[in-house]
Amino acid sequence: MMSGMHTTSEAYDFKAGIEQIIAELQLYYPHFNERREEKVRKAYWYSFDAHKEQKRFSGEPYFMHPVEATKILLTIRPDVDTVCACLLHDVIEDTPITADEIEETFGQSIRFLCEGVEKVSKVNLRDDQRGQKLETLKKLFLAVAQDIRVIFVKLADRIHNLQTLDHVRPQKRQRIAQESQKIYAPIAQKLGLFAFKNQIEDLCFQHLHPAVYAILQDELAAHFVEQETFIRRAKKAITEELKAHKIPLIEITGRRKNIASIYSKMKRKNLHSVSEVYDLVGFRIVTKKDEMCYRILGALHRKWTPMVGRFKDYVSVPKPNGYQSLHTTLLGLSGSKVPTEIQIRTEKMNLDAEYGPAAHWAYKTKRSSNFDEDYVKRTEWFPTEIARSHASEKPADEFYDQITQSVLDDRIYVFTPKGDPISLQVGASAVDFAYAVHTQVGHTIVGAKINGVMRPISTQLENGQIVEILTKKSQVPREAWLSFVKTSTARQAINAHLNRQRKAEQMPVKNQLNELKTQVQKLRPMGIKPKPNEQTRLIIGGEGGIPHRLASCCSPKTSDELVAYKSRGLQFLVHKADCDELRKLLPERMLSAEFIAQRGIKIVTQNRVALLRDVLDVLAESDVSIADMQLNTLANKDVPQSEIELLLDVNTTLDWPGLLRKIDRIKGIHSLSEVKTVAQ
Numbered sequence: 001m002m003s004g005m006h007t008t009s010e011a012y013d014f015k016a017g018i019e020q021i022i023a024e025l026q027l028y029y030p031h032f033n034e035r036r037e038e039k040v041r042k043a044y045w046y047s048f049d050a051h052k053e054q055k056r057f058s059g060e061p062y063f064m065h066p067v068e069a070t071k072i073l074l075t076i077r078p079d080v081d082t083v084c085a086c087l088l089h090d091v092i093e094d095t096p097i098t099a100d101e102i103e104e105t106f107g108q109s110i111r112f113l114c115e116g117v118e119k120v121s122k123v124n125l126r127d128d129q130r131g132q133k134l135e136t137l138k139k140l141f142l143a144v145a146q147d148i149r150v151i152f153v154k155l156a157d158r159i160h161n162l163q164t165l166d167h168v169r170p171q172k173r174q175r176i177a178q179e180s181q182k183i184y185a186p187i188a189q190k191l192g193l194f195a196f197k198n199q200i201e202d203l204c205f206q207h208l209h210p211a212v213y214a215i216l217q218d219e220l221a222a223h224f225v226e227q228e229t230f231i232r233r234a235k236k237a238i239t240e241e242l243k244a245h246k247i248p249l250i251e252i253t254g255r256r257k258n259i260a261s262i263y264s265k266m267k268r269k270n271l272h273s274v275s276e277v278y279d280l281v282g283f284r285i286v287t288k289k290d291e292m293c294y295r296i297l298g299a300l301h302r303k304w305t306p307m308v309g310r311f312k313d314y315v316s317v318p319k320p321n322g323y324q325s326l327h328t329t330l331l332g333l334s335g336s337k338v339p340t341e342i343q344i345r346t347e348k349m350n351l352d353a354e355y356g357p358a359a360h361w362a363y364k365t366k367r368s369s370n371f372d373e374d375y376v377k378r379t380e381w382f383p384t385e386i387a388r389s390h391a392s393e394k395p396a397d398e399f400y401d402q403i404t405q406s407v408l409d410d411r412i413y414v415f416t417p418k419g420d421p422i423s424l425q426v427g428a429s430a431v432d433f434a435y436a437v438h439t440q441v442g443h444t445i446v447g448a449k450i451n452g453v454m455r456p457i458s459t460q461l462e463n464g465q466i467v468e469i470l471t472k473k474s475q476v477p478r479e480a481w482l483s484f485v486k487t488s489t490a491r492q493a494i495n496a497h498l499n500r501q502r503k504a505e506q507m508p509v510k511n512q513l514n515e516l517k518t519q520v521q522k523l524r525p526m527g528i529k530p531k532p533n534e535q536t537r538l539i540i541g542g543e544g545g546i547p548h549r550l551a552s553c554c555s556p557k558t559s560d561e562l563v564a565y566k567s568r569g570l571q572f573l574v575h576k577a578d579c580d581e582l583r584k585l586l587p588e589r590m591l592s593a594e595f596i597a598q599r600g601i602k603i604v605t606q607n608r609v610a611l612l613r614d615v616l617d618v619l620a621e622s623d624v625s626i627a628d629m630q631l632n633t634l635a636n637k638d639v640p641q642s643e644i645e646l647l648l649d650v651n652t653t654l655d656w657p658g659l660l661r662k663i664d665r666i667k668g669i670h671s672l673s674e675v676k677t678v679a680q
């Protein structure tokens with residue numbers, strides 16, 4: 001075994017390592033002169049000497065790690081200082097060499113980068129130690145706020161560590177994979193370092209779910225040939241189409257989705273096999289100028305049918321991290337039976353998207369290796385401003401506190417089903433998420449799928465979750481939401497809506513209720529009767545007993561989605577939500593309306609407390625409220641049982657049998673039956 005290890009270390013050719021690094025730099029570096037080459041070579045052999053006596057867990061020479069990490073780093077085309085820092089990143093921590101010595105030999109900036117990486121690395125994340133995780137984030141933010149290049153080195157370091165976890169204890173392996181998945185993958189994504197993000201996600205997935213990973217890999221292999229053929233044909237078809245329109249083209253590439261994102265899509269959409277994921281393959285078209293992107297889009301849309309609602313223009317409106325591209329999805333491309341995603345962008349946009357901010361220095365006109373600071377600001381991820389403005393004058397503790405409060409420790413990062421990160425305060429609910437996406441999504445939220453599972457809209461979100469919001473046109477913001485929302489965005493939007501509603505609705509309704517009542521009586525003989533259904537009540541804007549009549553134009557029934565319109569006669573006229581007449585009317589006079597029926601159920605169970613909470617969750621998801629509840633203990637049984645009777649206010653458009661099935665599926669229910677209510 002010893003000789004085996006020896007062979008491995010002999011086998012690693014460090015002389016070839018540096019030549020590879022230099023060759024790579026020469027390829028992409030615009031001004032790679034002798035001085036720069038010397039600097040990289042010096043850092044390489046300096047680090048080699050420093051780590052000479054050390055071995056990795058695998059028995060291989062330690063210096064392999066910084067070399068391999070640097071090769072990973074080179075894929076995002078960093079500048080020379082970042083490359084040197086990556087080669088030297090473990091020297092201060094693991095060898096007798098001090099930070100001062102590094103500064104003496106390589107300058108202040110490389111010292112800072114090395115120290116930054118080291119600081120970030122010192123703190124570990126454990127699931128049960130939230131404080132430590134925040135500590136990791138805090139250090140990361142602080143170091144990065146001063147020099148973003150720290151994160152490039154840290155990510156490359158982490159990717160290589162994830163690639164070589166086999167010799168690490170299983171528990172530690174899990175911890176590193178979890179930390180990477182929760183912290184480093186989202187950061188890579190936010191910075192637009194997609195190549196890094198995909199690698200980290202796949203590696204984490206491989207460590208955390210090895211069995212699933214292996215299955216997916218096999219399934220993907222089975223599709224490989226078929227996909228290759230499709231990629232070839234589609235590229236040819238697109239090229240010919242663009243040629244016919246005389247649109248200059250730089251390149252078309254077919255891309256495969258990474259395994260982790262295939263899996264997250266399968267979970268989200270409840271799919272059972274890889275073949276059900278339709279966007280396994282996508283295409284990227286790179287052209288010269290912005291306006292050509294639009295011409296290409298036009299040409300493709302004329303030739304193939306675009307999928308409705310899938311076109312995104314990130315060229316005119318870039319994502320917060322600066323990402324620019326046109327996205328569309330085509331149907332029937334090259335005879336494909338599934339929709340195909342297409343990205344169209346310029347060369348410059350492509351460089352940004354592929355290499356992120358790391359390569360930004362490369363196309364600055366100045367012959368310097370300074371970073372494009374604006375890029376960092378545009379990413380909005382790091383609290384650069386706060387860090388800068390307070391760093392000098394405040395004592396360290398206070399400074400940490402300030403950073404912590406304002407941006408760090410009370411934030412979580414969750415994702416839309418499309419993978420866009422949304423940052424929220426810790427404790428934020430699905431409702432907060434919905435409002436962060438869009439005010440209208442917040443206003444109309446009726447349910448939330450968290451990692452593919454239906455949860456109550458008040459559920460507190462956790463870092464890394466994928467949240468899908470379900471909406472319903474007739475939904476309106478509820479006062480009760482104010483008791484659990486955390487973000488000021490959500491709070492303000494809900495309050496604003498409630499205030500508007502109060503103004504529009506309560507004043508006339510309450511002040512003139514008597515007048516309304518007489519009017520209603522006058523209207524009745526005119527032949528327009530309220531729905532003569534004694535089992536149902538009409539609720540307008542969340543309140544019952546409001547005078548109304550049913551519009552004759554669309555004659556709404558209890559099974560319809562409804563909207564109430566406050567007509568001039570100070571009475572509400574109830575229309576079907578899709579009634580054409582409504583389009584001609586003023587939206588500010590409209591309120592939600594629903595028919596409510598009272599229904600009763602009886603549940604027999606042993607463990608009533610935990611079970612009741614589950615039942616209430618299911619009811620809340622369906623927006624069913626409880627009118628009355630009774631708990632009886634059935635003492636005459638061998639094991640005491642509880643009987644829970646619930647009287648429910650149920651929207652008549654609700655799938656009642658479906659709701660009963662959901663309740664019936666809750667663990668611990670002995671029996672579930674419907675009971676007659678007073679109204680029935």
Ligand code: MN
Pocket residue numbers: 065089090157
């Ligand atoms: Mn390292």
